[in-house]
Amino acid sequence: MNYLYYLYIQFLAKYHLPEAIGMITFPLLPFIIVAVVLIVMVIFLVLLERKVLAIFTQRKGPNRVGPWGLFQTIADAIKLLIKENITPVGAEKFMFTLAPLLAFIPVMAIWGLIPFSAEFDFISYSVGALLFMTIASIPILAILLAGYASNNKYSLLGSMRSVAQAISYELPFVFVLVAVVVLASSMNLGQIVLAQTSVYPFCGWFIFPSFLGFLIVFICALAELNRCPFDLPEAESELVSGYNTEYSGMRFAFFFLAEYAMMFIMCAFIATLFLGGYLSPFGFYLSTKIFGNGHLGQILVYFEQVFWIFLKTFFLIFCMMWVRATLPRLKSNQLMGFAWKVLLPASLLNLLFVCLYKYFLFAK
Amino acid sequence: MPNSNQLMKINIGPQHPSTHGVLRLVLELDGEFIRSCEPIIGYLHRGMEKMAENRTYLQYLPTVDRVDYLSGFFYASAFCDAVEYLAQIEVNKSVKYIRVLTMEMNRLASHLLWLGTFMLDLGATTPLFYCFRDREVILSLFESLTGQRLMYNYYTFGGVKHAIPSDWLDKTAEFVNSMPSKIQDYENIITKNPIFVSRTKGIGVITKKSALQYSITGPNLRASGVNLDYRKQKPYLIYNELEFDSITAENGDSFDRYKVRVEEMRVCLKIISQCVDWLKSNQGEVVSAIKQPLLKVPAGEYISNVEAPRGLCSCYLKSDGTNMPYRVKWRTGSYYAVQILPKLLEDNLYPDLMAIFGSLDVILPEVDR
Numbered sequence: 001m002n003y004l005y006y007l008y009i010q011f012l013a014k015y016h017l018p019e020a021i022g023m024i025t026f027p028l029l030p031f032i033i034v035a036v037v038l039i040v041m042v043i044f045l046v047l048l049e050r051k052v053l054a055i056f057t058q059r060k061g062p063n064r065v066g067p068w069g070l071f072q073t074i075a076d077a078i079k080l081l082i083k084e085n086i087t088p089v090g091a092e093k094f095m096f097t098l099a100p101l102l103a104f105i106p107v108m109a110i111w112g113l114i115p116f117s118a119e120f121d122f123i124s125y126s127v128g129a130l131l132f133m134t135i136a137s138i139p140i141l142a143i144l145l146a147g148y149a150s151n152n153k154y155s156l157l158g159s160m161r162s163v164a165q166a167i168s169y170e171l172p173f174v175f176v177l178v179a180v181v182v183l184a185s186s187m188n189l190g191q192i193v194l195a196q197t198s199v200y201p202f203c204g205w206f207i208f209p210s211f212l213g214f215l216i217v218f219i220c221a222l223a224e225l226n227r228c229p230f231d232l233p234e235a236e237s238e239l240v241s242g243y244n245t246e247y248s249g250m251r252f253a254f255f256f257l258a259e260y261a262m263m264f265i266m267c268a269f270i271a272t273l274f275l276g277g278y279l280s281p282f283g284f285y286l287s288t289k290i291f292g293n294g295h296l297g298q299i300l301v302y303f304e305q306v307f308w309i310f311l312k313t314f315f316l317i318f319c320m321m322w323v324r325a326t327l328p329r330l331k332s333n334q335l336m337g338f339a340w341k342v343l344l345p346a347s348l349l350n351l352l353f354v355c356l357y358k359y360f361l362f363a364k
Numbered sequence: 365m366p367n368s369n370q371l372m373k374i375n376i377g378p379q380h381p382s383t384h385g386v387l388r389l390v391l392e393l394d395g396e397f398i399r400s401c402e403p404i405i406g407y408l409h410r411g412m413e414k415m416a417e418n419r420t421y422l423q424y425l426p427t428v429d430r431v432d433y434l435s436g437f438f439y440a441s442a443f444c445d446a447v448e449y450l451a452q453i454e455v456n457k458s459v460k461y462i463r464v465l466t467m468e469m470n471r472l473a474s475h476l477l478w479l480g481t482f483m484l485d486l487g488a489t490t491p492l493f494y495c496f497r498d499r500e501v502i503l504s505l506f507e508s509l510t511g512q513r514l515m516y517n518y519y520t521f522g523g524v525k526h527a528i529p530s531d532w533l534d535k536t537a538e539f540v541n542s543m544p545s546k547i548q549d550y551e552n553i554i555t556k557n558p559i560f561v562s563r564t565k566g567i568g569v570i571t572k573k574s575a576l577q578y579s580i581t582g583p584n585l586r587a588s589g590v591n592l593d594y595r596k597q598k599p600y601l602i603y604n605e606l607e608f609d610s611i612t613a614e615n616g617d618s619f620d621r622y623k624v625r626v627e628e629m630r631v632c633l634k635i636i637s638q639c640v641d642w643l644k645s646n647q648g649e650v651v652s653a654i655k656q657p658l659l660k661v662p663a664g665e666y667i668s669n670v671e672a673p674r675g676l677c678s679c680y681l682k683s684d685g686t687n688m689p690y691r692v693k694w695r696t697g698s699y700y701a702v703q704i705l706p707k708l709l710e711d712n713l714y715p716d717l718m719a720i721f722g723s724l725d726v727i728l729p730e731v732d733r
Contacts, residue, residue: 053489056490057489057490057492057493057494058493058494058497059493153372153374154374157374157393157396157714161396228487229487229559231487232715240380240381324489325489325490326488326490326553327487327488327557327559328483328486328487328488328557328559328560328563329486329487329488329559329715330559330563331562331563331713331715331716332396332713332714332715333396333713334559334562334563
């Protein structure tokens with residue numbers, strides 16, 4: 001960070017601007033970058049999902065707007081922007097407007113917690129993992145609010161399901177998180193990544209001691225994101241569109257945006273916990289191999305690290321889309337049963353195993 | 365009822381993604397449990413039976429396809445059969461083979477569409493596209509045969525409208541050969557999928573007794589263990605010359621209904637290939653020689669039965685000797701499947717609605733007519 005700050009001050013000095021401006025504006029930069037990257041990411045994530053599903057179902061997917069349909073989502077976004085915002089009769093107006101914002105804002109805040117490289121670790125917080133879980137559960141509240149405020153029975157049923165689901169699936173998630181914290185001896189996400197370094201390529205990743213945990217977290221993430229096969233809150237064939245049935249225009253876009261942004265962040269979080277985050281899978285960085293250990297090589301390493309975490313994240317996202325294209329939807333009682341009867345004991349077992357692993361590793 | 369004020373009344377439909385048309389279900393929900401269900405029909409009523417009384421036989425014939433837009437051939441066949449019986453029109457063997465061939469292909473297309481939409485109801489989007497891919501081949505074949513993709517209007521009294529195009533039978537044979545592996549693919553992915561099995565096994569059980577009480581017919585009845593297949597028991601056209609099995613299952617739950625229909629697709633293929641083989645070696649005159657618009661049917665009444673994809677299709681025809689029917693009455697399978705719905709849904713979970721309703725293969729134009 002210090003090095004980047006130095007570069008920023010140098011850049012300002014070139015235009016004869018005082019250092020004070022740099023001191024004030026520098027902490028804001030990450031958030032601006034985050035906002036821009038996030039929106040761009042979501043736009044292409046939606047396109048990616050449509051393309052991947054099209055391949056799975058032997059279609060072509062969007063291919064009319066721009067080359068390979070690249071601007072399809074932008075066109076959709078423009079459509080949503082110019083659409084009328086309809087508030088249904090009998091809706092709680094304030095809460096109805098608040099809900100999409102409440103879904104969207106935590107997602108923007110949470111983004112800074114993920115260490116994208118050793119230097120781009122915007123909010124390096126000592127209990128980062130815990131904070132992540134805390135903020136990540138706020139959008140559930142938004143769904144409850146949306147369902148309640150819409151004055152629509154389908155919405156209400158959808159949001160009811162969503163809350164029940166989120167509560168059930170957060171428990172095994174947290175227990176697996178505890179196992180990761182035991183392995184890393186830290187709750188700081190940056191430290192968790194560093195704890196996964198090892199002399200052999202990718203052997204230190206936590207997916208190996210805690211593979212069961214990885215599976216559990218992946219399933220829980222599917223449930224938290226309301227994605228297939230856990231997409232009960234918005235089960236189209238049952239509840240029309242679930243909690244966002246009554247939403248239109250930009251309010252709907254906020255829900256939509258939050259959903260996909262959350263998917264990206266959740267996958268980045270899993271990659272950080274289990275797949276070595278920004279670490280290279282080779283045990284060395286390609287840029288230092290090619291450009292040497294000099295100034296250029298060092299700077300490029302940061303970007304290479306960003307590349308690695310994005311690659312891992314997109315792999316996980318692809319897996320989620322794969323699951324969506326393969327499985328039918330669960331029933332609500334089966335969903336609960338699965339969380340409490342299978343995932344929770346399994347996550348405790350995982351915790352026990354990880355503790356023993358850690359104990360014997362350190363006893364040697 | 366002590367807790368009646370806690371029940372939530374919810375309207376499913378008439379516009380809803382999974383009511384397969386315009387059925388309206390008034391449900392009373394207790395949390396996620398369905399306490400009562402009242403189906404309300406009539407949103408697609410077109411007066412098919414009354415229309416017949418003001419049209420000549422030939423004028424009414426195209427409308428018959430619209431009774432069920434997914435399996436028009438069966439209804440046309442039932443109507444033609446009734447008219448031919450009353451007017452004592454001889455139908456030669458080639459025509460009968462063509463009718464059976466097209467009907468079985470239509471059954472296959474109908475079952476494929478059902479499979480896709482049923483899986484869509486259960487939340488799996490992918491099978492729909494694969495089923496439509498195969499259905500598309502059938503529809504293209506129909507298009508080259510009849511000029512239409514859904515409303516064929518191909519049968520006439522005493523024959524069919526056009527002869528079979530030259531390479532049509534080869535194309536059909538090619539399609540039939542490609543299908544079994546695809547059906548096996550669907551079975552591999554769906555039949556053993558634990559989520560699918562847990563959602564359909566033991567759900568929406570129609571017992572033998574209640575199936576007979578409610579006059580359920582077709583695959584739904586055979587899934588309950590009653591072996592009633594009009595193709596076998598009362599063979600019409602040339603079904604008595606063909607070799608095929610009628611498929612039954614025991615439990616009568618959603619899973620069995622699925623299994624029966626998938627097996628029936630294989631039976632369809634078997635019948636189609638037999639018909640294709642026969643038609644390749646025997647060629648007779650198929651285009652009707654009767655002056656259709658002038659057709660007058662002698663007074664009398666007749667009921668013709670056809671085993672349609674959604675159950676027994678009966679056409680009651682009463683003629684008073686003029687060129688218009690005196691009365692036409694349709695008996696369709698879906699109507700009875702909707703009747704049993706409240707009984708099946710009671711005290712089931714709301715998500716089971718789709719697993720039960722989807723498996724019954726109800727189509728609304730057939731219910732309302």
